[in-house]
Amino acid sequence: MEMLQKVLTPIRVGEVVLSNRMVMGAMHTRLETLDRPNERLAAFYAVRAKGEVGLILSGGFSPNPEGVMEEGGPLFNSPSQLEEHRVVTRAVHEANGKIILQILHAGRYAKVPECVAPSPGKARINTFSPREMSVEDIERTVSDFVRTAALAIEAGYDGVEIMGSEGYLLNEFTAERTNHRVDGYGGDCEGRIKFPLEVIRAVRECIGKRAILIYRISSIDLVEGGATGNEVAEFASKVEAAGADVINTGIGWHESAVPTIAATVPRAVWREAIRNVKSAVSIPVMASNRINTPQIAEELIASGVADLVSMARPLLADPDFAKKTRLGITDEINTCIACNQACLDRIFTERTATCLVNPRAGREIEFPDGRSTEPKRIAVVGGGPAGMSFAINAAERGHEITLYEADPELGGQLNLAKAVPGKAEFHEMLRYFRTRIDRLGVNVQLGVRASAEQIAAAAFDEVVVATGVRPRIPDLAGADHPKAVSYIDVLTRKVQIGQRVAIIGAGGIGFDVAEYLLGESRESLEATEFFRAWGVDPTNVKAGGLTALSEHTKAKRKVWMFQRKNEPLGKRLGKSTGWILKAKLRTAGVAMIPGAVYEAIDDSGLHYSVEGEKHLLEVDHVVLCAGQNSNRDLFERLTELGLSPLIIGGADVASELDALRAIEQATRLAVSL
Known part of the structure; x- marks a missing residue:
């Protein structure tokens, strides 16, 4: 058992003592848009309180209509709303937790016609132009x-957090980029921070000393015209003097061209920006962004970077994160892999948030707890994400599981994903799956390609087929030529790939293969490489913490990407991460050709045409990333033998190696038996 001391040590915050240093950070969930919203939110937060996290920060609620994130977004400005919030606070307190309400005015990011800002100027991520706030608007x-x-x-929250980071209203006032005012709320640093300080003082006076007051400061803006490190430190000291009990550190603006929380960002890479705030104040400082293990949290606290650690998505992935840390079973933590597929990507496309590795997140009331009253003997064939997820969830319900996997290790195509630069977190996902399967006593048969006859003879109560997918081979002359290779051959290094490579197919797999072919990258693992690649000055000497981009390392290969659809490549990649990958490939000189008609692969290379004009691209290899077909052979044979097998994952629906759908489908099936 691994015992971590610093992160488990209680801490006094104002007049309140927190049981440990782990905080569930605020996040948008959009749960309020679903049926039974209060019940869902109460269950969502209560489960995490039961998981022993020291403090919970709610999603952001606007103080007025012009500050909401979007039409119908969270707003808390009337006594008529008290009871719906009391449902949440009661549930958290009954679970021995503490919860803070975040107050967030979105400013020029508010997707409503009446949005406001310190000065005119539309944000590039909003279609609405803000109205400049008058002094009367500010006072109101x-x-x-x-x-x-x-x-x-009054609703029972243990305090409030004032959101002053990520480019929202209060942050807009503090930066020259968005504050061009010539009155007392603009000009020099002292003028630009006047409004946020007035908010802090007024709120402190209102809620008294017994309630917790947190201010979320932008520790590094990562935009042109942002604050310098010295200005951030000066502001932090005045935030303390104005009455804050804790300073929470935000990173970057939503319109920044620098990634801040995706998997391509190294863990805890923003430590120097946080340390700068910590050095300026005597109250506790909270670290945030890309902190997904208790070991990293421990190191940040032990090294004096911060006093508390905020983890939002990691508490989506595993609500028992803090409890498992206390029990010393950190290898059983379901780690956030920073994929953003089910959380941020869904929020940015107006859907409710959940989690790829934990589909229960946000849907707690939809999943029964406890063990099955009728335990069954169940065979699971296929040890990829769907098969492993089903095995774990069914075993937790008390079923006896035998898991067959033809390969010598579990993981399926997750073993391909972990080979891609920027996807090292998939190692954590595999570690969790394999650890839980072992602890639950699942009978794992590796290197066994189970036949239908073998399964039928064993007389299982249920058979679950999770045999995954096969790469789809396009109907193309020369698809069997030695120059034509599958993405599986590339990512498993079964073939020695040449220096000039064409990729057919520009979905997620095609982009992953392109990044892999460009050569080993340490950008997602090493801070210096990340800062160099994205033009970041971690000392934040210059405004916004940006510096000139360094010359990029020469790509290992010349790569061309093709797709049939006549639209920009990567249009359907994840909303919060696709732009990162496209930017990296453009920088590396990857050519992207839409509207291509593939004609042949031969000794000369790839023959194709665009708008009727024929071309020959002389390449060493053509990588086929043209989709997948479900591997349903076993399912069909079992059906022929008179069994009624269940089918999940890629074997059911082949679609871009969709682990999100596969894991959710497997989990729901397991709890339904």
């Missing part, structure tokens, strides 16, 4: 923050 907004804070305390 201070009162609105106070009203929401008072309502929060």
